[in-house]
Amino acid sequence: MTGPLLSLSGLTVDFSVGDGVVHAVRGVDxxxxxxxxxxxxxESGSGKSVTMLGLLGLLAPNARVGGxxxxxxxxxxxxTGKPLRALRGGRIGMIFQDPMTxxxxxxxxxxxxxxxxEAHQPTLTGKRVRARVQELLEMVSIPNxxxxxAAYPHELSGGMRQRVxxxxxxxxxxxxxxxxxxxxxxxxxxxxxxxxxxxxxxQRTNTAMVIITHDLGLVAGVADRVNVMYxxxxxxxxxxxxxxxxxxxxxxxxxxxxxxxxxxxxxxLDPIGGAPPRLDRLPEGCAFAPRCRxxxxxxxxxxxxxxxxxxxxxxxxxxxxxxxxLTGAGA
Amino acid sequence: xxxxxLARLAIVPFLLFGIVTVAFIISRLIxxxxxxxxxxxxxxxxxxxxxxxxxxxxxxxxxxxxxxxYLSNLVRGDLGTSFRTKNSVVSDLAERIPATLExxxxxxxxxxxxxxxLGKFSARRKDRPAxxxxxxxxxxxxxxxxxxxxxxxxxxxxxxxxVFPGPGRLPSRVDPPPQVTGFYTIDALLDGDVSxxxxxxxxxxxPAAVLGWAIMGSISxxxxxxxxxxxxxxxxxxxxxxxxxxxxxxxxxxLRNALLPxxxxxxxxxxxxxxxxxxxxxxxxxxxxxxYAVAATRNLDYPAINAVCLFGGVVFLLSNLAxxxxxxxxxPKVRLT
Numbered sequence: 001m002t003g004p005l006l007s008l009s010g011l012t013v014d015f016s017v018g019d020g021v022v023h024a025v026r027g028v029d030x031x032x033x034x035x036x037x038x039x040x041x042x043e044s045g046s047g048k049s050v051t052m053l054g055l056l057g058l059l060a061p062n063a064r065v066g067g068x069x070x071x072x073x074x075x076x077x078x079x080t081g082k083p084l085r086a087l088r089g090g091r092i093g094m095i096f097q098d099p100m101t102x103x104x105x106x107x108x109x110x111x112x113x114x115x116x117x118e119a120h121q122p123t124l125t126g127k128r129v130r131a132r133v134q135e136l137l138e139m140v141s142i143p144n145x146x147x148x149x150a151a152y153p154h155e156l157s158g159g160m161r162q163r164v165x166x167x168x169x170x171x172x173x174x175x176x177x178x179x180x181x182x183x184x185x186x187x188x189x190x191x192x193x194x195x196x197x198x199x200x201x202x203q204r205t206n207t208a209m210v211i212i213t214h215d216l217g218l219v220a221g222v223a224d225r226v227n228v229m230y231x232x233x234x235x236x237x238x239x240x241x242x243x244x245x246x247x248x249x250x251x252x253x254x255x256x257x258x259x260x261x262x263x264x265x266x267x268x269l270d271p272i273g274g275a276p277p278r279l280d281r282l283p284e285g286c287a288f289a290p291r292c293r294x295x296x297x298x299x300x301x302x303x304x305x306x307x308x309x310x311x312x313x314x315x316x317x318x319x320x321x322x323x324x325x326l327t328g329a330g331a
Numbered sequence: 332x333x334x335x336x337l338a339r340l341a342i343v344p345f346l347l348f349g350i351v352t353v354a355f356i357i358s359r360l361i362x363x364x365x366x367x368x369x370x371x372x373x374x375x376x377x378x379x380x381x382x383x384x385x386x387x388x389x390x391x392x393x394x395x396x397x398x399x400x401y402l403s404n405l406v407r408g409d410l411g412t413s414f415r416t417k418n419s420v421v422s423d424l425a426e427r428i429p430a431t432l433e434x435x436x437x438x439x440x441x442x443x444x445x446x447x448x449l450g451k452f453s454a455r456r457k458d459r460p461a462x463x464x465x466x467x468x469x470x471x472x473x474x475x476x477x478x479x480x481x482x483x484x485x486x487x488x489x490x491x492x493x494v495f496p497g498p499g500r501l502p503s504r505v506d507p508p509p510q511v512t513g514f515y516t517i518d519a520l521l522d523g524d525v526s527x528x529x530x531x532x533x534x535x536x537x538p539a540a541v542l543g544w545a546i547m548g549s550i551s552x553x554x555x556x557x558x559x560x561x562x563x564x565x566x567x568x569x570x571x572x573x574x575x576x577x578x579x580x581x582x583x584x585x586l587r588n589a590l591l592p593x594x595x596x597x598x599x600x601x602x603x604x605x606x607x608x609x610x611x612x613x614x615x616x617x618x619x620x621x622x623y624a625v626a627a628t629r630n631l632d633y634p635a636i637n638a639v640c641l642f643g644g645v646v647f648l649l650s651n652l653a654x655x656x657x658x659x660x661x662x663p664k665v666r667l668t
Contacts, residue, residue, distance in 0.1 A: 058568055089574035096572075101565040104584055106591070106662055115583070116573040152663040168573065 003073060004031040005176055005208050006055075010067035011077075013047070013054045013232075017062065022280045024050045026232040027067065029306070032176065035206045039223035039240070041216055041255070045276055047232040048212045049097075052178045056088050072175070090120045093169030093207075097181035099161035103153040109164045110149030113137070116171040136167040140197050159190035166197060170205075177201075177209045183218060195222060216255055220244060228252050231277055231287035238312040248314040250294045253323050286317070294322040335659075339652050347644055354640035355401060358633050359394055365631035366390070369414045388414065401637070410641070411634030415626060420638040423623065428642070429513020430500060431612070431619030434542065435604045437535055441543030442604075443550060443597055450554025451586065457559060465551070473548025477607045481541045481614040488537065495537045498616040502530055538615040542607050546600040553596055557589040564588075591662055598654030602647050 013025035025047040032038045040048045054065040055076065069077045076087060088094075096102040104112060113133045117124065124132070130149070137145035140163040153161055162182065169177055179198065183191035199222055202209060211223060219226050219240065226243045228236040228251065236249040247253055254272040274291040277283055283290060289299040298317050309319040316322050366384060367375060374380040385391040389400060404411060410420040449465050456462045472480070488495045500515055501507060508518035508527060516535060519528035561567060562585055570584045571577075605621075612621035620642060627635035659665045 056572065058571055060563075085574040085576065087574070088572050094569075094572040096565060096569060098565060102569045104566040104570070104588065105664060106588055107583075108663075115570070115575060115579075119574045119576075119579075154664050165569070168569070171573075 003070075005034045005036075005072060006030075006032040006210075007070040008051070008055075008067065009069075011051060011054070011069060012066040013050050013059065014064045014066070015060070015062050016064070017280075020280045023282065024063075024232055024279055025054065026282075028229070028232075028234055030227055030234065030237075032208050032210055034175075035202075035208055036225065037202060037209045037211065037223045039219035039226040040210055040212045040229060041214065041219055041226055042229035043214060043276055045279070046229040047279075048229050049180050051229075052094075052180060052210060052212060055178075056092060056094070057084055058088075058094075085119070089116050089169070089174075090172050091175050093172070093174035093177045095162075095165050095169045095177065095179040095182045098185040099158055099165050100185065102165055103161055105153055108150050108152055109137075109156070110151075113149075113164070113168055113171060116168045120172045132171070136171055137164070139170065139201075140164070140167045142167075157190075158186050159193055162186060162190075162194055163197060166194075166201075170201065170207075173205070174207060177207050178212070179209060180212045181214070182211065184213070184215075191218075198222060216243075217259055228255070231282065232279060233287065233315065234306065235288065235316070236312055236314045237306070242311045246310060246312065248309045248312045248319040248323060249316050250292045250318075250322050250326055251288050253326055254291075286315075294318050294325045336652075336656065339655070343648055346648055347641065350644035351402070351405065351637060351641055352398075354637045355398055355633075358631070358636045359397075361631060363631055365414055365633060367631075401634075410638045413627070413635045414632045415630045415635065420634045423635065424620065424638055424642060427618060427620050427623050430515075430617060431605070431608055431621060433514040433516065433535065434539055434611070434617060434619060435601070435608055437539035438542035438546070438604055438607075439597075439601065441539055442546035442600065443543075445543060446547040446550025447554050447586075447590070447593070449547065449551035451558060453551065453555040454558035454562070466555070469548040469551040471548075472544035473546070475545075476610070477541055477545050478610040478614055480544065481538065481611055484537055484541050485614065496530070496534050498534075498538075498614070500531065500534055500617060502534075505530070538611050538617060542604055542611050545607055546603055549596055550593060550600065553593055554589060557592050558585055561585045561589045591658070594654055594658050594661060598650045601650040602643075605643055605646055 008028055008030040011025055011028040011030075012023070015022040015024055028047070028051050030038070030040075030051075040051070042048050050059065050063075053059050054063065055069050055071075057065075057079070059065070065077055067077070068075060071087065071091070076084075079087070103109065110130070110133050113136060114129050117129050117132055121129075133149055134145050137148060142148055142160060142163050148156070148160075153164075156164065162185075166182070182198065183194050186194060195218065198209070198211075201207065202222075209222075211219065213219060216226075223240050226238060226240050227234045228243070228249065230251050236243070236247060236252045238247070243252060244256065247256065251272070254270075257270040258272065260269060272291055277287055277290070283300070285298075285300040285302055286292070286295070286304050289295045292299065296318060302317070304315045304317045306313050306315045307319075309316075312319075318325065366381060369388060370380050370384045382391070389397055392400070401411065408421070410424070412418065413420050413423055416423055446469070449469055453462045453465045456465075484495075485498065489497050496502065505527070507515055508522045508524060511518050511521050515531040516528055519525075519531055567580060567584050570580045575583070608617075608619060609621035609624055611617065612619045613625050616622070620639060623635065624639040626632070627639060
């Protein structure tokens with residue numbers, strides 16, 4: 001029981017579309033330990049959501065998931081039927097991005113929560129289910145939980161709905177919670193509340209979490225470790241402090257430069273030029289090289305592997321000098 | 332909700348008044364003389380007979396006077412006496428409405444259930460040969476006119492293959508079951524006459540299937556399209572992520588939500604069924620409102636024509652009201668106030 005709770009190795013996800021294949025995830029290695037909060041950060045289309053959805057077979061039918069994913073020591077890729085359903089919503093809970101659309105508009109939230117409980121604890125009586133539903137709603141701090149059970153999603157605000165979605169993910173006390181952009185669709189003030197809910201849950205239940213986000217600022221507050229993804233790969237992995245202060249990958253550096261900071265008033269934000277590569281037509285060499293200011297000839301021909309540099313694991317030929325050279329070039 | 336129903340019901344009389352008035356005007360505008368059918372061709376030369384008939388049926392009065400008399404009778408529930416059958420129109424209709432309803436309801440069940448199943452079947456096999464076949468089947472049904480499919484069905488299944496009995500609600504020389512609901516199939520069962528039930532059902536199935544096929548197309552197309560929409564919706568993914576069985580996801584989330592827009596079209600389909608019934612009843616010698624309407628029009632039977640229009644209007648208004656109410660029940664976002 002000392003091994004990681006979730007261990008991905010060489011995970012790939014390919015989508016066959018029309019005439020070609022899109023390699024959305026290209027060999028991701030990732031560990032999540034018991035009780036740990038792991039951030040998965042990257043731009044849209046970097047493969048972070050697809051990685052996690054692929055684990056549970058929640059992708060469209062044209063997706064093919066390869067590699068290996070051990071959950072508590074057991075391979076879970078390729079599971080179907082009952083064993084897969086036992087994971088979904090049972091041992092692994094999921095929170096989705098947009099609470100406006102992730103709840104069924106014609107069923108009461110009580111019904112939708114009850115469904116999650118009944119799917120995994122079919123012997124529970126109606127009364128016990130109802131009590132549990134209320135308990136869950138109280139756990140995510142929904143006021144007047146007893147009355148809200150009969151409410152429909154459209155009668156709740158976005159923040160309240162996201163709490164319902166979180167409650168739903170927690171219904172069967174999962175060992176792992178996957179939160180896919182849990183705050184992206186919400187107002188800033190509500191974002192903070194939802195993060196509080198998650199942090200509070202973490203303290204009380206010791207559930208391991210994977211938080212998928214494009215927002216490094218969010219990760220800073222909640223995660224223990226951060227994986228930065230680019231074009232379907234993890235390009236840097238480190239403790240959260242290292243990521244902010246001693247990051248090694250030029251892409252991580254680029255993401256951080258995009259964060260507005262109060263201590264750098266008056267200095268323009270510095271976005272990463274260009275756009276992520278098309279995943280059906282990846283360049284030879286490092287996928288980030290065409291946008292990288294630190295790129296050298298080698299970057300364009302040879303794809304870098306992940307390796308330890310200082311306290312980080314990074315996939316960059318120029319580490320540990322890459323980031324330093326950026327500052328030089330930028331000045 | 333209550334207020335909404337009351338408001339809806341309150342405008343019904345006005346709408347009916349409009350329907351009656353339009354029907355009255357149209358029937359009087361037809362450049363033909365109903366007296367021919369009242370007194371017969373031969374007596375048309377006899378001015379005394381004509382005058383007597385005119386005053387008996389109120390045709391000697393001016394059109395506004397006739398209209399006023401018609402309205403004041405209508406308010407008292409008297410729809411007049413049919414020129415043709417010489418019976419009160421109310422009793423004529425009372426006899427025929429159950430026949431039409433039996434046909435329309437059965438057609439609705441065949442078309443509705445068939446349409447939903449066909450749409451679901453297609454959606455789950457999107458763009459595969461089975462999907463195309465199902466869509467062509469539905470399209471053919473809604474494109475062909477019912478008088479053609481009716482005749483073709485009779486020709487093939489009755490005249491050629493003999494798998495279905497011929498037209499008519501009952502076999503010849505068989506008495507209808509004692510009237511309770513007016514639906515022969517149900518009344519036969521209530522009477523305990525199982526063999527008569529099967530006979531009536533066999534005669535009901537073919538016209539109902541012809542009529543049901545006509546509405547199946549629009550229903551199945553809508554079910555298919557909205558199921559495909561729902562299947563990719565976020566909350567269906569949420570339902571899967573909860574660990575629900577695929578069957579529960581399909582029934583509880585996909586189909587349930589996909590059926591909402593279908594409610595609307597079912598309401599409209601009922602009106603299609605009634606107009607379709609005019610043709611179907613004529614071809615299948617079904618003694619319903621449809622064939623009554625045809626006979627009334629042919630004889631310029633003013634009271635009967637007006638009554639049939641009124642019946643159509645009432646059915647249309649009621650089915651629309653029912654649709655709205657069902658919608659409000661099914662979709663919590665529609666709060667009727």
